Amino acid sequence: MITTRFAPSPTGYLHIGGLRTALFSWLWARKNGGKFLLRIEDTDMARNSEEATKAIIEAFDWVGMEYDGEVFYQSKRFDIYKEYIDRLLSEGKAYKCYMSKEELDALREEQMARKERPRYDGRYRDFTGTPPAGIEPVIRIKAPIGGMITFVDGIKGEINIASSEVDDFIIARSDGTPTYNFVVAIDDALMGVTEVMRGDDHLYNTPKQIVVYNALGFELPRFSHLAMINNEQGKKLSKRDGATDVMEYKTAGFLPEALLNFLLRLGWSHGDQEIFSIDEMKSLFEPSHISKSSSCYDLNKLLWLNSHYIKETPNEKLVEMLKDFGVDLSKDSRSNNILHATKERGKTLVELASQINLIIQQPTEYNEKDMKKAIKEDTVDILKDFSKLLAESRATLLTPLDYHHALESFVSQKEIGFGRIGQPLRVALLGSMSGAGLDEIMNILGVDESVARIDKLISII
RNA sequence: GACCCUUUCAUCUAGUGGCCAAGGAUGUUGCGUUUUCAACGCAGACACAGAGGUUCAAAUCCUCUAAGGGUCGCCA
Numbered sequence: 186m187i188t189t190r191f192a193p194s195p196t197g198y199l200h201i202g203g204l205r206t207a208l209f210s211w212l213w214a215r216k217n218g219g220k221f222l223l224r225i226e227d228t229d230m231a232r233n234s235e236e237a238t239k240a241i242i243e244a245f246d247w248v249g250m251e252y253d254g255e256v257f258y259q260s261k262r263f264d265i266y267k268e269y270i271d272r273l274l275s276e277g278k279a280y281k282c283y284m285s286k287e288e289l290d291a292l293r294e295e296q297m298a299r300k301e302r303p304r305y306d307g308r309y310r311d312f313t314g315t316p317p318a319g320i321e322p323v324i325r326i327k328a329p330i331g332g333m334i335t336f337v338d339g340i341k342g343e344i345n346i347a348s349s350e351v352d353d354f355i356i357a358r359s360d361g362t363p364t365y366n367f368v369v370a371i372d373d374a375l376m377g378v379t380e381v382m383r384g385d386d387h388l389y390n391t392p393k394q395i396v397v398y399n400a401l402g403f404e405l406p407r408f409s410h411l412a413m414i415n416n417e418q419g420k421k422l423s424k425r426d427g428a429t430d431v432m433e434y435k436t437a438g439f440l441p442e443a444l445l446n447f448l449l450r451l452g453w454s455h456g457d458q459e460i461f462s463i464d465e466m467k468s469l470f471e472p473s474h475i476s477k478s479s480s481c482y483d484l485n486k487l488l489w490l491n492s493h494y495i496k497e498t499p500n501e502k503l504v505e506m507l508k509d510f511g512v513d514l515s516k517d518s519r520s521n522n523i524l525h526a527t528k529e530r531g532k533t534l535v536e537l538a539s540q541i542n543l544i545i546q547q548p549t550e551y552n553e554k555d556m557k558k559a560i561k562e563d564t565v566d567i568l569k570d571f572s573k574l575l576a577e578s579r580a581t582l583l584t585p586l587d588y589h590h591a592l593e594s595f596v597s598q599k600e601i602g603f604g605r606i607g608q609p610l611r612v613a614l615l616g617s618m619s620g621a622g623l624d625e626i627m628n629i630l631g632v633d634e635s636v637a638r639i640d641k642l643i644s645i646i
Numbered sequence: 647g648a649c650c651c652u653u654u655c656a657u658c659u660a661g662u663g664g665c666c667a668a669g670g671a672u673g674u675u676g677c678g679u680u681u682u683c684a685a686c687g688c689a690g691a692c693a694c695a696g697a698g699g700u701u702c703a704a705a706u707c708c709u710c711u712a713a714g715g716g717u718c719g720c721c722a
Contacts, residue, residue, distance in 0.1 A: 194722040226722060286720075293718090302648040302718055323720055341651065350649060350718085358720040365722050388650065389717045412652070413715070421715080447658095450671085454659055457670040476652095476659075479715065483657050486672045496685085529685040540684095555682095592681075607681045619683030 187219030189380045191252075192369065194226040195237035198430040199244040201482075202384060202414045202422060205448040209411065210382045211250050212449075212470035222376060223252035227260045228368055244431040248441040249463070257376070259368050266363040269371055269401060270324060270356060278400045279356060281322035282309040304352035321359035326367070326396060328353050334392040339380070339409030340475050346392045354393055366390055370397035373406055382409045382472075385479070409472060412479040414451060419481055426482070438510060438533030440498065443491035451480050460493065492532040500524045503537075510538035517545075522629050526621035540620070544629060547638055548616030551645075555618040559608035565643055567606055568613065571595055572639040579632045588624035613642035 189210035193203055214221035223245070227233040238256075245252065273279035282305075284292075293303040310327060329348040338344050356367035369390075373381055388410045398405050416426040428434060434444050446461055453475050455461070461469065495503070500521055504514045514520035523541055531537030574595055575582065582588055596603050611618050614626050614635065627635045 192722090196722075229721060232721070289720090297647070297718095300647045304718075338651095344650075346650070352718095355720055360720080362720090364720070369722085384716095385651070386716060387722090390722090410651085415715080417657080419714075450658060452658085457660065459658090459671050478652050480659090481657060483672070486658065489672055492685085530683075589681095596681095603681050611682060617683090621683090623681065 186377075187214055187217035187379050188222065188377050189214045189219065189382060190222035190224055190373070190376065190378050192224045192226050192372075192383075193241055194229075195233045195235075195241065197237050197240075198432060199241045200422075201429050201431060201434075201448070204244065204248065204431050204444075205414065205451060206382055206384060206411055207245070207250060208248075208445055208448055209453070209470070209472070209475065210380070211252075212466050213380060213382070213472060214253075215467040216470050219379075220253045221250075222254065222257065222378070224257040224372060224376070225259065226365065226369070227258060228363055228365060230260070230362065233260070240432065247432065247435055248445055257372070259372065262368070262372070263363065265375070266357075266368050266371060267361075270363065270367075273326060273356070273400055274324065277327075279324050279326045280309060280312070280353075281316070282325045282353075282355075283312075283316045283320045283322045284309065285320060302350060304350070305354070307353050310353060323355045323359050324357040325353040326356045326400060328393075328396045334395055336391060336395060336405070336408060338388075338391075339382075339407050339472055340412075341410060341477055344388070344391070346389075348392075351392045351396065354396075356397070366393045367397055370394040370403070371401070374398060374401070374403035379406050380409065380472075381406050382411060385410045385412050409475070411475065412452060412477060415479055415481045417481055417483065422482060438531075438535035438537070439487070439491050440494045440506075440534075443487065443494040446494070447487045447490050450486075451482070452476050460490075488532045492529075495531060495534070495537060496528055503528070503534075506534055507538055507541070510534050512538045512541050512545075514541070519629050522625070526625045526629065530621070543615050543620060544626060547634075547641065548614075550616060551612055551642070552617035555608075555612050559612045559618060560646055561605070564605075564609045565646055567599070567601070568609055568639050568643055570599070571606055571610065572636045575627075575632050575636055575639075582628075582632055585622070585624040585628040588627045592623065609642070610639070613639045 191203075191207040191210050193199065211221045213219075223242075225238055225241075227238075242256065270279065274281075284305075289305070292306060296303040305325070309325070316322065328351045332348050333345050334348055334351060335343065335345050354366060355364055357363050372378075373394075391408050391410075395405065397403075414422055416422050422429055428437060431444075435441075442463065445463065445466070449461060449466055449470075450459060453470070455469050455471075455474065498506075503524055504520055507514065514523060517523070523544060526544065527537060527540040530540050574591060578591060582591060592603075592606065596606060599606075607623060608618055610623060611620065614620075614623070614630070620626070630638070
């Protein structure tokens with residue numbers, strides 16, 4: 186049985202990189218019919234926030250990644266950790282360290298000066314004397330002194346780190362609360378996690394956690410470290426790069442499928458395939474095709490995917506989603522026609538909404554350049570004649586094709602080029618010279634509204 | 647500074663010694679289609695970081711160099 190987990194710390198919103206890690210873990214569990222757990226790493230009481238936890242769960246809901254069972258909170262599991270700390274203490278595998286923070290800092294500086302990798306020197310490892318007064322000790326675990334700590338990373342292959350690089354790290358703070366590297370190992374082992382997938386930035390935590398696994402006699406899971414996602418300049422993604430919060434994508438009008446598909450292809454591949462439905466992801470995902478190198482965030486590709494998924498989405502669903510973007514077509518009998526005319530011209534729901542608004546709302550302003558280009562001396566006359574024609578043939582104008590014919594016969598009767606009517610008409614209907622097909626637009630608007638818009642333009646020429 | 651990781655078009659990537667004078671996708675350029683814009687279709691430009699090996703044969707294996715990234719907390 187495969188069990189994976191996503192274990193964020195609740196210090197802020199869910200980051201796009203975190204979502205990718207979660208996605209990979211989720212897919213791997215689903216592909217194998219295993220379990221995907223969500224565990225909140227909130228051992229540092231000073232830093233947690235409940236809102237952050239909520240935000241993370243909200244983001245999971247939005248993208249549709251469901252976790253198995255209840256959410257685990259490490260802050261509710263302190264009793265368990267305490268037991269293991271006591272056990273290690275009594276077995277002599279951990280010890281109390283009375284070094285003060287000042288002493289620690291001094292040691293680090295010294296080591297840096299000597300160009301060494303700073304680490305605890307083990308001075309209380311075998312201490313038997315009387316402890317200094319007035320100091321609440323921390324508890325440190327005994328890491329191996331010589332040799333190598335080796336593990337096979339699921340993505341990078343064999344990793345060797347000298348034991349001398351791993352110091353006797355703290356497993357419990359002086360206030361008694363346990364620390365990250367200790368509780369992660371315990372929880373992953375206790376929860377039966379078989380595949381630990383996490384960011385590259387955790388690579389150096391792995392040997393530490395292996396120390397814990399070994400001290401407690403737990404079986405090791407497979408560790409897989411995902412390379413980071415960089416910004417478009419190739420630097421680490423930061424808040425300055427704009428949308429790093431998953432929920433910002435919702436507000437920006439992205440579809441969850443598009444975001445997941447984008448993230449999936451960022452660092453993972455299945456031959457030449459670019460488009461993956463959620464079901465395909467679940468059946469095709471395979472960690473051996475995760476790439477070792479870090480990748481850059483590419484907004485263009487996300488936009489392309491998003492427009493693809495907008496086109497794929499059934500109208501009824503789009504109508505629902507558009508409500509969040511200020512457009513309610515649910516009671517509009519023209520909704521299918523409107524979406525047909527606009528669906529292909531929005532890369533995001535925000536853009537789609539504004540395209541729709543262009544049609545359903547009378548123009549309040551007209552693009553100046555287009556006005557100049559479209560309006561000639563005889564434009565008013567042409568528009569007047571055309572609006573007359575519309576009014577007269579009202580009874581026969583029932584489909585876009587009817588409007589199309591009306592336009593055609595108007596042009597041939599008047600012996601003018603199509604642009605003479607087409608361009609100003611477009612400005613009249615939409616306020617600018619780009620947008621959906623004229624016949625489609627007029628069909629949606631109907632004769633009265635079309636005429637009204639033409640009259641409105643005439644009045645300001 | 648020490649330790650670890652990475653390196654194919656601008657970007658995401660295919661590629662596991664001969665199928666590669668390197669394939670797909672995004673973006674970009676041109677053309678077509680269209681009443682405009684978009685969408686769509688077709689075509690073009692663009693890459694194996696560098697240097698040495700190993701081999702009949704290297705993008706693929708080895709060594710070094712360079713460039714990026716990560717980690718060095720009583721944070722996670």
